[in-house]
Amino acid sequence: MLVYEIMMVAMAAIRANVLRSVLTTLGIIIGVAAVIAMVALGEGAQVRVEQQIQRMGTNVLTIRPGQQYFGGIGRGDTQMSVDDAVALRDDSNGTLEVAPEITSRIQITYARWNTNTQVFGTWPEYFEIYDHKLQAGRFFNQGEVQGRRRVAILGYNIPENLGGQDPAALVGQTIQLRGVPFQVIGVLEEKGDAAWIRPDDQVFIPISTAQYRVFGGRDRINAIYASTATPELLNQAYGEIDRILRRQHRIRPGEEADFNIRNSADLLETFNETNQTFTLLLAGIAGISLLVGGIGIMNIMLVSVTERTREIGVRKALGATRRAIMFQFLIESLSLCVLGGLLGVGAGIGGASLLTRLQQWDTVVAPESIVMALGFSAAVGLFFGLWPAQRAARLDPIVALRYE
Amino acid sequence: MNDVIIRTEGLKKHYVLGAETVRAVRGVDLVIRRGEFVAIMGPSGSGKSTFMNMVGCLDTPTEGRYWLNGQLVSELSDDQLARVRNKEIGFVFQTFNLLPRATALHNVELPLIYAGVGARERRRRAHEKLDLVGLGDRVDHRPPEMSGGQRQRVAIARALVNDPALLLADEPTGNLDSVTSEQTIVLVTHEHDIAAHARRQVHLKDGIIEQDFTNNKVETPVP
Numbered sequence: 119m120l121v122y123e124i125m126m127v128a129m130a131a132i133r134a135n136v137l138r139s140v141l142t143t144l145g146i147i148i149g150v151a152a153v154i155a156m157v158a159l160g161e162g163a164q165v166r167v168e169q170q171i172q173r174m175g176t177n178v179l180t181i182r183p184g185q186q187y188f189g190g191i192g193r194g195d196t197q198m199s200v201d202d203a204v205a206l207r208d209d210s211n212g213t214l215e216v217a218p219e220i221t222s223r224i225q226i227t228y229a230r231w232n233t234n235t236q237v238f239g240t241w242p243e244y245f246e247i248y249d250h251k252l253q254a255g256r257f258f259n260q261g262e263v264q265g266r267r268r269v270a271i272l273g274y275n276i277p278e279n280l281g282g283q284d285p286a287a288l289v290g291q292t293i294q295l296r297g298v299p300f301q302v303i304g305v306l307e308e309k310g311d312a313a314w315i316r317p318d319d320q321v322f323i324p325i326s327t328a329q330y331r332v333f334g335g336r337d338r339i340n341a342i343y344a345s346t347a348t349p350e351l352l353n354q355a356y357g358e359i360d361r362i363l364r365r366q367h368r369i370r371p372g373e374e375a376d377f378n379i380r381n382s383a384d385l386l387e388t389f390n391e392t393n394q395t396f397t398l399l400l401a402g403i404a405g406i407s408l409l410v411g412g413i414g415i416m417n418i419m420l421v422s423v424t425e426r427t428r429e430i431g432v433r434k435a436l437g438a439t440r441r442a443i444m445f446q447f448l449i450e451s452l453s454l455c456v457l458g459g460l461l462g463v464g465a466g467i468g469g470a471s472l473l474t475r476l477q478q479w480d481t482v483v484a485p486e487s488i489v490m491a492l493g494f495s496a497a498v499g500l501f502f503g504l505w506p507a508q509r510a511a512r513l514d515p516i517v518a519l520r521y522e
Numbered sequence: 523m524n525d526v527i528i529r530t531e532g533l534k535k536h537y538v539l540g541a542e543t544v545r546a547v548r549g550v551d552l553v554i555r556r557g558e559f560v561a562i563m564g565p566s567g568s569g570k571s572t573f574m575n576m577v578g579c580l581d582t583p584t585e586g587r588y589w590l591n592g593q594l595v596s597e598l599s600d601d602q603l604a605r606v607r608n609k610e611i612g613f614v615f616q617t618f619n620l621l622p623r624a625t626a627l628h629n630v631e632l633p634l635i636y637a638g639v640g641a642r643e644r645r646r647r648a649h650e651k652l653d654l655v656g657l658g659d660r661v662d663h664r665p666p667e668m669s670g671g672q673r674q675r676v677a678i679a680r681a682l683v684n685d686p687a688l689l690l691a692d693e694p695t696g697n698l699d700s701v702t703s704e705q706t707i708v709l710v711t712h713e714h715d716i717a718a719h720a721r722r723q724v725h726l727k728d729g730i731i732e733q734d735f736t737n738n739k740v741e742t743p744v745p
């Protein structure tokens with residue numbers, strides 16, 4: 119009951135000076151907004167990474183050629199060829215689904231429309247590994263790979279990019295890849311982006327056709343993808359792939375490999391570093407703002423105590439204990455900070471959605487972060503309000519009453 | 523002896539202002555019994571307010587001892603003093619010391635808040651005392667909207683609201699006996715017609731008691 123009375127007094131003091139109160143809490147507002155935005159970014163990044171790993175396949179390994187160093191001297195970029203993919207497929211006793219990849223960005227043309235897009239030469243297994251589905255037509259098969267047939271499967275966006283064609287009607291039509299005619303045999307369903315990979319904007323053709331009819335006799339491939347039946351088998355697959363490729367490339371155990379094997383999470387690691395920098399920046403802003411905000415609160419509370427010295431004197435003369443006075447001013451600074459915290463939560467949610475809209479960064483405002491931010495501002499209020507409240511509580515009643 | 527409410531022994535208060543020391547109260551021995559009505563008189567600057575503040579447990583003496591209800595006040599902690607001021611003493615200040623932003627009702631409620639009285643009971647008792655001082659129709663007015671006399675009556679209502687045993691008033695301009703019952707009353711005044719209501723007059727001069735006499739023929743106010 120006394121608590122309630124004291125809270126009413128504190129709230130009345132804040133209400134008597136609305137503008138000053140809001141200005142005072144600006145630091146808290148900014149600090150809390152930064153905390154909210156920061157956590158929202160972190161959450162968003164987390165959710166996106168998980169989504170992307172999902173899309174990139176939780177059971178997929180990517181093998182790329184790497185630098186090989188020999189006695190400190192780099193041999194330069196090493197090669198990886200379709201033979202490596204064949205070896206992985208044939209020697210893994212059916213535990214791995216394998217697809218090589220060769221890719222280049224080239225011009226594709228249909229009738230009077232053309233577009234520049236990423237063309238992938240691969241095997242039919244590729245569609246299994248990445249779980250692509252067709253909305254029209256069919257996939258190509260190994261026979262067509264062997265026969266270097268000019269058949270193409272289009273990503274979801276390609277018909278749209280070629281003048282808004284009807285996907286089903288496009289099947290059977292001829293398109294030109296860098297001037298080479300191809301028959302469209304299938305169009306994929308929508309897949310969505312995963313990090314830098316945009317499968318909906320890609321065109322897939324047999325790898326042999328790509329190597330010898332489009333890209334001009336290239337042996338070197340860009341990557342090999344291998345998937346296991348379940349994510350749990352990935353670790354075992356690492357060893358298997360390492361063993362087979364070392365044998366292929368004649369690298370002895372203990373020597374450094376000229377290829378590297380990564381899972382989806384590894385690949386995403388570097389990709390997401392940009393956001394981490396920004397998160398750190400926000401954390402800095404939050405910390406400094408809360409500190410500056412806290413000092414602002416302390417300052418205004420000292421002013422408030424001084425302004426109300428006579429009031430404190432009256433209250434003490436009428437029987438207010440130190441604790442009651444202390445409590446009154448602590449509640450005041452606490453309320454100020456929580457008020458600032460609430461405004462900050464609003465600003466933080468606004469800021470997060472702005473980041474999403476302007477920067478396309480994923481943000482997720484977690485309820486826990488709101489609770490945490492309000493907790494932070496309450497802590498700031500208590501911490502920085504303590505000294506002014508103590509000063510008020512320790513005032514000598516007769517001195518306070520005489521104060522002009 | 524247990525009907526003694528106030529007992530001071532060699533009470534002194536010195537103010538040190540730079541090189542100069544102001545001896546506001548220079549050794550007061552005084553005994554006041556329960557139920558007495560005492561007027562403290564004396565010229566301006568004779569130490570009346572300083573003495574009253576010490577009796578009211580607001581100020582601490584430089585020297586000397588003070589017992590309130592047999593309790594040595596210098597032995598009390600800050601919070602115990604706050605309790606004494608809250609429950610046992612009603613103080614009407616010369617400048618009233620009302621909270622300017624609070625209504626008359628809230629001002630009168632203040633001591634009850636710190637006494638831990640519930641809201642409904644508080645409001646009832648504050649209304650009762652405001653009625654008693656004739657301000658029943660001004661409960662929602664704030665001090666700046668009131669005359670000096672009305673403010674003093676709010677201050678009196680506030681001093682009485684916790685039914686203290688001791689009522690102290692520093693230069694009240696009006697009568698207190700119409701609103702008090704069995705309290706011990708100590709008031710400071712210049713005005714002889716106010717002092718005339720008191721059975722006992724204590725005259726201070728330069729911080730010491732010059733005269734202390736009991737007037738047997740108390741003038742009762744003509745209704």
Ligand SMILES: Nc1ncnc2c1ncn2[C@@H]1O[C@H](COP(=O)(O)OP(=O)(O)O)[C@@H](O)[C@H]1O
Nearest residue numbers: 537539544546565566567568569570571572573
């Ligand atoms: N806080 C103070 N600091 C210094 N001197 C004071 C203070 N309060 C009172 N005095 C001095 O003490 C003397 C007595 O003051 P006071 O008790 O207010 O007298 P009275 O109430 O009888 O007019 C005066 O000389 C006054 O100037």
Ligand SMILES: [Mg+2]
Nearest residue numbers: 570571572616
């Ligand atoms: Mg005086």
